[in-house]
Amino acid sequence: MPETALHIFNTLSRQKEKFEAINPPFVGLYSCGPTVYNEVHLGNLRTFLTFDIVQRYLTHLGYKVRYVRNITDAGHLTDDADAGEDKIEKRAKLEQLEPMEIVQKYTNSFHEVCAIFNLTPPSIEPTATGHIVEQIQMVKRIIANGFGYESNGSVYFDVKKFMEKHEYGKLSGRNVDDLLEVTRDLSGTSDKRNSYDFALWIKTPEAALQKWDSPWGEGCPGWHLECSAMGTKYLGKQFDIHGGGFDLKFPHHECEIAQSVGADGVTPVRYWMHSNMLTVNGTKMSKSLGNSFLPKELFGGAHPLLEKAYSPMSVRFFMLQSHYRSTLDFSNAALQAAERGFLRLLNSYKTLSKLEHKAGTVDAQELLDVKQLCEAIYANINDDFNTAESIAVLFDMSKKINAYKEGVLSIGTLDAETYELLKTTFTVFFRDILGLDKEEEHDNNVTEGLMNLILELRKQVRANKDFASSDKIRDALNELNIKVKDGKDETTWSIEQ
């Protein structure tokens, strides 16, 4: 078990804080999900991966995690709160489908990608359209408290009023004076009192495809509102962790805080976590810049900028080799380096599952080394989910494991207990916490049986020094992406991507 306690970098305080659950053993975790108006790209995935790790590790620590990740299927506008068009609706018109067909289509696709990428599904995946009632109720509470006003069929959050009693801008480090300065010229077209006010409820045009009745007329909820309403509903007025991408800090998350405080008078979240951007040549990956990769393109290799196809787990590993709060630059070279490294780790993982402890002469130094590695890996992940450092320890462990296998180091230098510790720690991190074990689906009994047969035959021809035949077998298998490796005592094989 971990020596040190989990520390999380809290965006609110801008420093690492010891994690303490509000109601242990329960933990409420909310992460902003996708707006399902088209395919998620790799950058989106990085954020979901970050919170997958959070969820996995907290679960590993024994917490009962309720992980809520929403699906935005209404109210997300293409532009400024009162000027834009609903993204889902825009797409529906483009594809000539019902808005809900768009939502279903891209939700399905999102789920597929998550599964391929080995992301644990959330406990609850609520949708905005499924919580119109809750959102309207929240708007009512905000108005009742004097922080919202109706204007021409829409309802806005009154930031100025709010600031008379509460803080606004703490999370993103913004102050309203600054906001005023850069505000674009709205030339009186806005229904807002102040440019920094944001929409809680938006009046929709007569022809809108998605609209709902409300006390203020037909309309749709503002984008920021769904997270507040659904977070409150499923995790309570105050819950432990809320996460999302860096780019959601402002205005999205800032507005969420204001809404929750405005409606219920309670600061909604203890720890805010923000995962940094995936970049391409140093620039943020984004759909609008046209530099985004779709997971499918990556796994299939079908993208002009890709030199080859990469397996989902290699990509997952690639992302985990950096810290979630740093930007990560995407390139073929980096991806290939990660792939090679990942394969090495995967090999050790497989080796470990077959390795058995044999008693020998216990070496005190070896014992200490291994124990220290097992402690270090926990210390690393406890340090704000530092997966990069954790993986470095995994590589150190991998050296030991390989040495035992090769007989360079006797496995008997460890006592049975310490060996078990090593095995458990490596396996738990590789498979459960980092979620990297998903490569082996193609392994089945038939393949296994066939390979055993082929390698047995090959062993015989090798024994007869008929190397032409043995090489022929190896080359032919290689053509099928099956790599054959002749070890000292036995021949192993693996299917490469």
Add this chain to the structure above:
RNA sequence: GGUCGGGUGGCCGAGUGGCUAGGCAGAGCUCUGCAAAAGCUUGUACAGCGGUUCGAAUCCGCUCUCGACCUCCA
């Protein structure tokens, strides 16, 4: 323009006031029918200029430079 965050060896990428991160690539060796894998050895980097300090790449200041947010964005 405002706010914030970076600039680390050939590449990617952690971290830190003094102790080898790690991966990939490269070089040498061991093993091996060959290949692959594996093992061992090897590399002494922290944008620049000042300052604080016994000691800084790590703290402070300035400069250069890249990026994010301030508008939809994970």
